[in-house]
Amino acid sequence: MNTENSGSALINSLEELASSLPEPVKRIFMEEIQSMKEIFIEARPPRIMVLGRRGAGKSSLINALLNKKVAEVGSVVSETGKASWHTIGEGDQQIEIIDTRGIGDNSRPESASFDDAVEEIENSIRRKAPDILIFACKSKEVDAHLDKDIQAIQDIRNFVYNKNGYKLPILCVVTQVDELDPKRAQLWDNNTRKVENIKTACGVIKSSFSKLDVPIITVMPVCAYAEYDDSGIVVEEYDERWNIDSLKEEIINNIPKCSQLFQARADQRIDTKKNYSRKLIKTTASTCSAIAATPIPLADIFPITALQIAMVSGIARISGRDFTKENALDFLGAMGVNVGVGFALREAARAAAKFIPGFGNVASGTVAFIGTQAIGEAAILYFIEGASKEEAKQKYEKERSKAEK
Structure with a gap:
């Protein structure tokens, strides 16, 4: 049928x-x-753009969201060169992810069409714009080049608005929060010092976006670390993901209705x-x-x-x-x-x-x-x-x- x-x-x-x-x-x-x-x-597959600097954990975040290894962790995003959309999954469990080099990356891979990473991204979304932009920032680097990153995000948001007529929602994610002090404390232990450090990291990003008058949905701390078997399935014994389910809920709540079904089904x-x-x-x-x-x-x-x-x-x-x-x-x-x-x-x-x-x-x-x-x-x-x-x-x-x- x-x-x-x-x-x-x-x-x-x-x-x-x-x-x-x-x-x-x-x-x-x-x-x-x-x-x-x-x-x-x-219904159609959701279109998600994950932006961040090299080492921000974009690949780990994508894998964590899809509950399956689909992106190689540790790959150098800048080598990707030309930004392009990739369809992951089958049937109505698909999701579209745009693969880009890191924002703020001044190197130009041979396959790139533009010297500037933002220009490369804008060129890739002329025909197909994302439903949501996820900005990934490493927890220990929230104060590094943040103003430049926010300006790049605003440029992309303005480009989408001028081209497609809608305001691209921005969801900020603080990655690798497990590395914040005290590192020995597990995220689910609610260690007072670690909780305060996480709040501080999130506060820096929230304050910076507010200062530059760039609207965001929220700032969410996450740990995306997990190990996967040869078939790409999460090894339960080495699954340290934290707050990922809440992140998925935010994504579903802020993408068009026509994309929500695919997002829900892409997660197993x-x-x-x-x-x-x-x-x-x-x-x-x-x-x-x-x-x-x-x-x-x-x-x-x-x-x-x-x-x-x-x-x-x-x-x-x-x-x-x-x-x-x-x-x-x-x-x-x-x-x-x-x-x-x-x-x-x-x-x-x-x-x-x-x-x-x-x-x-x-x-x-x-x-x-x-x-x-x-x-x-x-x-x-x-x-x-x-x-x-x-x-x-x-x-x-x-x-x-x-x-x-």
Whole structure:
């Protein structure tokens, strides 16, 4: 089955349903459908630019983000010469990384087109601009040439804005924080002196960007060190990565919706997929709640059910399966949920409303939220964690029971 075509068919059916809905249900419904469309149908690999001076740990950072060895650590970036985009991974687990020589590097490799590294970078992003720029700075060198680096970043940001019309988000990363004193202290030990030194290093970068009036998302300290086996998989015994998961969350939160799915799937960690799925669940549940709370008799039955089907299809896609209505209906059937789920949730709320005058619409919204969330959590357990349908059904019934309390 063609995933793109089947996914488009699902979105098209939702849009057809929307055309028959009254306002304001139609408006609320279409906002959620547009979001799903951007995430699952218009999806493309995220484009990430990692900049920093030679020795800043750019290759280690890329490997840590992808949870796999894809870049040679210790390679001299300046030898790369001509900056170019590289696609890493397969299918919708791809990510695009731009390979550049270090900023501030005055040497010119034979393959380079320009003497200046920034000019080389700007030339490479004329046709394809990055979604986010990650500036990597070594923890023990945060005060070295920082003003020049920030000016180079600002030049690149201005170039992207003038060429593409959007403001490139900048995420600053302080690398190799494990080397800060006391070096013997492990990062997860929360040693007071080490924590203060990390805060100081981050503060220097934050202050410098602020002084030059260059906006940034945040400054994040990380350790990207890990050893990999011959197949490129992390050797658990020698995995010293720290704060990388938080960095991934920041990246996902600050790239276009059309790139978020690829970023989540490029990371093989289950927790990343679960976190991204829960964002989808939260927005879908909130939308279902808003529709259920709208005082339009029976108008919420079909859009709520349709959104729940799309949500389950989306979680299946995040896990690696096709984004299809069939996958969702098969799962919902196993949960004992049929296409009348929206009706059932609404009726449960109406039963409660009989005992609490004036509470009907609020109750409907609450029950719809909890019911949708229960379906989503069960879908995570089944599609992403690999539990059986019976285990997922137990999860669904346990979560749904909260609506009855």
